[in-house]
Amino acid sequence: GENVEQHPSTLSVQEGDSAVIKCTYSDSASNYFPWYKQELGKRPQLIIDIRSNVGEKKDQRIAVTLNKTAKHFSLHITETQPEDSAVYFCAASKGSASKIIFGSGTRLSIRP
């Protein structure tokens, strides 16, 4: 069945350093890959997304890369700040019905 695997489950980085979260997906028909940030007790917030016709997308300190052949995509956060501390979810979707399959999440902690 459809599955999204996410690694690592926890990540601690020094403030100012970069953080990388990696995901793989099983359904080769997936064509939309959103990333959500969820702070404690709050809603998942869409922070960036990428479609299968694009290999990389950047928005300020956040970038996503997609390797369709390997069915692998990653989130890169540069110059990390304390407010980046949260749980991050990768996800995959296909077609216009937009059912989203989520990864298990990465708890990112930024050390001062």
Next chain:
Amino acid sequence: DAGVTQSPTHLIKTRGQQVTLRCSPKSGHDTVSWYQQALGQGPQFIFQYYEEEERQRGNFPDRFSGHQFPNYSSELNVNALLLGDSALYLCASSLAGTSPQPQHFGDGTRLSIL
């Protein structure tokens, strides 16, 4: 511009009871999806409504049902509640299109079953 709103924010029920959760989509959105998020896990897709019809369903039993109204708002109903139904229930809205569209989430309803 109002985002996705859900009610109630918290709810406590006992086993065997029934519950109804409500969602109003973001202005301009016509599609509503429901997700269940257990503690420490990613959201799991329950079902999606478009044009007042269930368009897609995840791996949830028939105890979970829903409805969409002409104004695009939606309800999630759960019958015969089990302890394992305790979770955060999230509603997400989007705009139907020929390609996948971003889904925006509400704050959720935290359901506790005693």
